[in-house]
Amino acid sequence: MIELENVSKTFTLHNQGAAVIEVLTDVSFSIKPGECVALTGASGAGKSTLMRMIYGNYKAQSGAIKVGGVDLVTAAPRQIIQLRREHLGYVSQFLRVVPRVPTLDVVAEPLLALGTPEDQAKARAATLLSDLNIPQGLWGLSPTTFSGGEQQRVNIARGFAHTYPAMLLDEPTASLDPKNREVVLQLIEQAKARGAAIAGIFHDAAARDRVCDREIDVTCFTPVAAA
């Protein structure tokens, strides 16, 4: 479902003397449906960079990144948008929303974008929010004023609203209490059970051991000169 072939990434900082930073080189791996793979490596090794390349918001210099048959390195913006809408979900560490939009709508939005009827989309959003212990009294408010942990749970609810066949999870259990952490791990297990291919960054070793089938150490893709 997710396939990377000889992918490399460099950043060129034009306004800092055109410094060229080689971050990753010759990345090749694939993730099958129903499989959850942990990306590991020390901070700065390029885990998040790799994940953003798979999502398409970082541009790879060479190679191919295929998700559901679409190559994100060469695809047109509208193909990537369609891929993200239907096939590729991403739970980032930060919630980015239009201010003023109620939490329930924020969570239902990925489903509405797919054309799901509003009542069904909102029902699904309500289920996720109550599973993740967001008090119902907050659903009508914008999440911009919520605590960090609440925002993260809203972000997770939004990320799991649609049953994407491929998912990227950036520290989904960070800063969660044990009860909510358990809910998130169950969501990940359910996604795997329905056949989603998942790549994740988990600093929480116990969570990683529980949901991940194998680990890929990103350090082995770090260019030798930079290491």
Next chain:
Amino acid sequence: MRDTALLSVRGLAKHYGAHIGCTDVTFDLFPGEVMGIVGESGSGKSTLLNCLAGHLDPDHGEVFFDTRAEGLRDTIQMSEPGRRMLGRTDWAFVHQHARDGLRMGVSAGGNVGERLMAVGARNYADIRTQAEDWLQRVEIDTTRIDDRPTTFSGGMQQRLQIARNLVTGPRLVFMDEPTGGLDVSVQARLLDLLRGLVRNMGLSAIIVTHDLAVVRLLADRLMVMKSGRVVEAGLTDQVLDDPQHPYTQLLVSSVLQV
């Protein structure tokens, strides 16, 4: 996925004497897509928008629009009445200053109804009902329907301008700094409104702005302009998170973090 572009622009250029307004602009906009054009003042983004919308005559290039009746037509070669008809039906233009897009001496309801009448609506009761419906959609109290826009706040005027533009169900909306000059809480409300309208009506839109936060929330795609040329184009979050061109890197790194 449909492969016919709604708007297809090839080699568009506009010069002001020896000065380049915009040059060598080529892109396709597909149905349902929202494209942002960013760049600093004087980068040519408004010139480009006005050339696309038929408000300025470009010196070179073609602007093909997928018309309902006749398929792809070059709007630059089109007759003036033909282009004006497009401007009243399939196209809409939201100006930065609402007073440029509204008739200030006519009531709010009249501003919305006028566009309907321009495309042939004649039943007064229907027109008024539609005007009321649109005032509600843009969150203007319908008791204000007979008031003139001069009595409205800046944010209300902008929302009224949007209602006036969208009432005829256009397929392509041009917006020039739609949130410029509004205070931030009003901007947020307008952004939310625009996003909902774009999704529910399946609109395509081209939004000129210098506000990167606005394009991140509204636009699927982004074009970055500098000195009249497009220096970078792509998926909005890719251009903002991993800018490739020196100018885009400078632009993105210059934004104050809140």
